[in-house]
Structure formats: structure tokens, C-alpha cells
Amino acid sequence: MKLNFFKACKAAAVGLSLAACVGAVTNAEAAPNFPRKQIQIVVPYAPGGASDVVARIYGKELEGVLGKPVIIVNRTGASGAIGLESVKNARPDGYTMSYMPVESTMLKALGIAEVSSDDFDFVCRIMTIPAAITVSADAPWNTLDEFLTYAKENPGKVLVGNSGSGSIWHVAAASLAKAAGVEFTHVPFDGAAPAIAGLLGKNITAVAVSPAEVKANVDAGQFKVLAVIGDAHSSVVPDVKTTRELGYDVTAMGWGGFAVPKGTPEEVVQILSDASAKVAQSENLKSLLKERGFEYAPLTGTEMDAFAKDQLDQYSQLIPELLGKK
DSSP: HHHHHHHHHHHHHHHHHHHHHHHHHHHHHHHHOOOOOOEEEEEOOOSSSHHHHHHHHHHHHHHHHHSOOOEEEEEEEEEEHHHHHHHSSSOOSSSSSEEEGGGGGTTTTTSOSSSGGGEEEEEEEEEEEEEEEEEETSSSSSSHHHHHHHHHHHHTTTTEEETTTTHHHHHHHHHHHHTTTTOOEEESSSHHHHHHHHTTSSSEEEEEOOOOHHHHHHHSSEEEEEEEEEESSOSSSSSSSSSSTTOOOOOOOEEEEEEEEETTTTTHHHHHHHHHHHHTOOOOOOHHHHHTTTTEEEEEEEHHHHHHHHHHHHHHHHHHTTTOOO
């Protein structure tokens, strides 16, 4: 029995060594002449949305740079978790990529899924979408300070609509409230459009959504934007100051980038990062972002890895507080 036991251990060790060697060969062979075949980009949301549109123009430009077909696959469900999980578990060879939304740094804290941005290696960021605090045009506040002073004097009376509980716009408003030391009552809607309708109907005090989503109402004289919760001015409302400029150290915004599963060979990640840098210079891409009201905000894969880690840390602390779990 003892002899058989040692033979079994030796056989297992040999098997593990062979498996390791096979894995090493697989990874080593992934980089030379990459790409040698079609690349798939998974978008974790439905066709026609902002993520899908950005992914398709990125994919088309990437195809031109790399000289291989790039297809888009929409894999929806669980607030993006289904699509992200599928890429996380894909073979890490560079042929399966994911569109990466800000929600990739929020899903774990929200308790929706275990997948997070830490499960990926980024190759780029393309754009950002800042939040904005918007009120009715006839509201008594013309500055963010006036609005927040009222909120401080009337705890819980300011009703701020968002696109859903736990959404980036909910987090944006909550982040501002925390930084300013005020209490908002957050009102979740099923998307930004219903929240905007709520403000039009004077059912809420303000909305925290993107500048692009309220631009038509601003242009029509129905709304005014008090501040942008982003790291720079919005091209949609360029004269509106950021919260940081106004003395509140808070930034919360949507963003979109692209990544591959963790463990993808460094050489492949670098090839995709270099190609993405060229894609980011595409006039077609820049034109699309401007048309949609998104901010052109490219980052390299390395820069985006660091940025996503900071975002993950931030939301891992903030979201449990919002949900009353901390």
C-alpha cells in the first residue's frame, strides 16, 4: 500500500509538471504573430446603448489597426455581470476582450457578483461620462453652494433622482452629499429618462445624471446645471464648474475601457495596448464621442489598471455605506 501511495504521488507530480509545461507553452505561443485570428469583444449590455456603440466603433478601428476581424458579442444580464464573468473565465490569450464599464468596479460591493475589475488586465480607457447636479430653471438656487446650504439646513428634504439604486449616478450624488456633509433623500428611477421626467414634473428637487442626458432640457430653458461631478469640465456644458473647483473633493463618473482576462501574456496585452493607443487617435472615434456627449479621455492600459484599482477601493468603501451594510 505504501509503495502504491508513493507511486501515485509521483505520478501526480509528473502530471502537474506536464500540465504546467503545457500551460507555459500555450502562453508562450500566444504572443508571436498575435493576432492570428478573429478577436471577440464582449459587451455586457444590450445592443444600441452607449457601451455597445462605443465598442462597435472601437472594434472597427481596432480591426483596421491589427488587420484581423473584430466581432462584437452582446452578453447581457445581472447589471453587466454575466458578460464580464464570461470574459473573466475565457482563455487568457487576447482573443476574447471585454468592454469595461465603471460598474466593473462596483458589482462586488453591490453584492451582484464576485467579478470585478481586478479580474482583468486593461488595454485602454476611451471615454468618461461625468455626473451633473441639475435642478429646475426656476429653482431658488443658482450655485452649488446655495443648493448645498439649503440641503444642510433641511436634512433629507432635498430629493435627488438617479437612474437606479446603486447606479453610478446614485453613487455620484451620495459622494457629493458625503463630501459636503449634507443629507439627500435619493430617489431611484428605472433609468435617467424617468428621473428627468420626475424633475420636469417637480416631483423631485434635482437629478444626478450626465450632462448629455439633460442638455435638451437645459437648451429649452427648463433646467440649469449647478455643477459637474467629474475630473474636468463637460464639453456639453463647458461653462459649468466641477465640484472640485467649487471646493468639494469628489469625482464620480461613468467610463468605458477595454480589457482582457487576468493572466493574458504581457506581450499580448502590450500589443493590444499599443493598438488601442492608435485607435484612440481615430477621428471617427472622437467624432462619435462628441456626438454622444461623452468626454474623450484616453488612458493607456497601465494607467487604467491603476485608475480602476483606485475606483474599486473607493466603491468598496462607499457602496456598503450607501446600502447600510457598514
